[in-house]
Amino acid sequence: MNPDAVRTAERVPHGGETDRDVLDFSANTNPSSPDSVDRVYTEALERSRRYPDDDYSAFRAAAGEFVDCEAERVIPTPGGLAAIRLAMETTLETGDEALVPYPSFGEYAREVELQGASPRFVPHDELFDVDDGTLEACALAVLCTPNNPTGEAADPDAVADFARRCERADTVLLVDEAFLGFTELPSAVRLESERVIVARSLTKLFGLPGLRAGFAVASSERRDALETARRAWSLGTPAAAVGAHCLRDDAFVRETRDRVDAERDRMRAALESRFDVFPSDAPYLLCDVGERAVEDVIDAARDDGVAIRDATTFRGLDSHVRVAVKDRAANDRLLAALGVLEDDDDD
Known part of the structure; x- marks a missing residue:
């Protein structure tokens, strides 16, 4: 590492919400973990x-x-x-x-x-x-x-x-x-x-x-x-x-992939009623909010207890937010906060 570079470098903004009362869609992490993680951790801690x-x-x-x-x-x-x-x-x-x-x-x-x-x-x-x-x-x-x-x-x-x-x-x-x-x-x-x-x-x-x-x-x-x-x-x-x-844990990985694929498709269909949404193979969706102010979209979601990622911190993006793909219940809260949740007759 170059000492001179360290003196002039800056930190990089990331997603991630520290307020436990806010539903975090700014970080692209799985809302679930494999079974027995607590037991394995406790044994390893000893x-x-x-x-x-x-x-x-x-x-x-x-x-x-x-x-x-x-x-x-x-x-x-x-x-x-x-x-x-x-x-x-x-x-x-x-x-x-x-x-x-x-x-x-x-x-x-x-x-x-x-x-x-x-x-x-x-x-x-x-x-x-x-x-x-x-x-x-x-x-x-x-x-x-x-x-x-x-x-x-x-x-x-x-x-x-x-x-x-x-x-x-x-x-x-x-x-x-x-x-x-x-x-x-x-x-x-x-x-x-x-x-x-x-x-x-x-x-x-x-x-x-x-x-x-x-x-x-x-x-x-x-x-x-x-x-x-x-x-x-x-x-x-x-x-x-x-x-x-x-x-x-192969079963956990398969279940996660299936859930993310299905929920991502469902979320994209809903979000496209309001935003331009990028195709994705990942557990997140990038949305162009158009002429709306990114800050207003983020603040409106947060008022409903949901944190989303300000994607204008990425080089080349100026009207974008990024949202994670979680489980169905959490995803519905996000869609409701963004004003794009539609009634599902199957529910």
Whole structure:
């Protein structure tokens, strides 16, 4: 990390509501968690009187099975963002450039800058079309799939083609799959390229954002660099135990995917009566509120006890809000707060 960059860097705004009396649709987390999480956490908390086993063999095995790769390729991290930082710390040098999509997760540009490098912004839907010269000029390219906040997932074949281009350009491709677990799409870990690093977050899919558990996946010397650079005891004992438990709960994952798919379609149909809504493969929907003031839409929802995300903090967006997809009862409260809830004759 570059000391001079740290002195000039700023924090990035995020969703997340601290008022427990407000229904939080500003953060894209699952409202449910797998069964027995409390028991697993409690048992692990007792074991926390000693340092964790720094090998994290059970966590690595569960993560490897979840994304379909060898356990030894998994690098445990305290959340997906920690995996992103680790990838950038081991890739970027002062003066480098990194290809950063927009609108997308604001931490990419911040993490690039903290390394003393410079982000080269490209529209997220034009990332795969950048010319070879641009790609060769960048030490790193970032792909977010599904993209946050727009919600669409990249075609796996297109990702593979872009990864091959990155390899020829000697550019590292960082694929952020924080929300890919909500889909049936395969992970980019299948590419097994030394130029590809995958970052995964557990806590969104499993509804435990405060637990801070995630991992990176890489191959060959890239994997060795990440493993050497990661902090010792990078996961607390409870996070490692609960994370491994959640990753093995296939039934929970299937149920979550089915619910999110059905509710997202229902919510989009309702929201389109008032807003322009982006297509999405993710547990959130980006809405263009048009000529309405974003602040007025957010304030009106909050008056009804619902927090939604101000998406104008994302580069390139100026009239947008983002809403999460939760369970049916919570989603109905959101739709009512936004004035788009219609009566359902089946209820």
